[in-house]
Amino acid sequence: MAIDYPTALIADDEPHLRDYLAAQLAHVWPELRIVASAANGLDALRLADELAPSIVFLDIQMPGMTGLDVAARLAAGAHGPYIVFITAHDHYAVEAFEHCARDYLLKPASAERLARTVARLKAVLRDKPAFDAEALRALLQQLGAKLDASPATAPVAQPLQWIRAAHGGETRLISIDEVVYFQSNDKYTSVYLQEGESLIRTPMRQLRDGLDAARFWQIHRSIIVAAKFIEATHTDFRGRLMVKLRGRPEQLVVSRNYVELFRQM
Secondary structure: OOOOOOEEEEEOOOHHHHHHHHHHHHHHOOOOEEEEEEOOHHHHHHHHHHHOOOEEEEEOOOOOOOHHHHHHHHHOOOOOOEEEEEEOOOOOOHHHHHHHOOEEEEOOOOHHHHHHHHHHHHHHHHHOOOOOHHHHHHHHHHHHHHHHHOOOOOOOOOOOOEEEEEEOOEEEEEEHHHEEEEEEOOOOEEEEEOOOEEEEOOOHHHHHHHOOOOOEEEEEOOEEEEHHHEEEEEEOOOOOEEEEEOOOOOEEEEOHHHHHHHOOO
16 A cells, blocks of 8 residues: 655755755655755746645745745645745744744744644644635735835845855754854865854855844954854953853954954953
8 A cells, every 4th residue: 555655845046945954854754755846936836736745845035936926826726735935034924924824934944943844734734624725815915915015125135044064074054043153264264163163165254244243243354253152351461352252162362453342341
């Protein structure tokens, strides 16, 4: 007797986030089969029509067609997959998703958050409620109204939320919350966590522009430190201001150009 495995399609225009979500799903839901992935809305709609997955993980902001456009097309039919929206911006989506959608994920989703999503989806698949196209259409109308009511301003670049870094022979997706400090070298920038070190190719100037300045302080032309990991400062025998870090044995030198940052401490 054939086993009816649940299937899923992942649609996101960022390949490393597609891979990250697939890897996380493989860990928390081994029975789920990822039948395809898509880098844009048009491919997502085509693959959903061809493969009829049980679940579609839809990024909201994609080229060609947005995730909301794809969902609207899927809602036009009498049957469709269960949809989990993926978003980097919760300011317009979360409230509506809580009331109308199967679930939403803020990316990159943590293992704990994804496990809750999986539990909800398993319950839905077990009980097999009828596909509610009207509820999905109502959700999309609500989201569209909220977007239309928003001021027509240029989008504000969001601070980095994750770092894709080389660690030994593998590539890791590191949450920005885990980073203790960055230090640039000749060709690479080192990413130091409380345990371990990884490498990225992003130049220090570009990295600094992408970080939240309230959370990450540049203390040297080659060093940026997460403020929450600064435990204490002191002056060494040479008169240099030194930073002691939580979870790291080394101490970092503060350049004279950045000493003013610590006047309040």
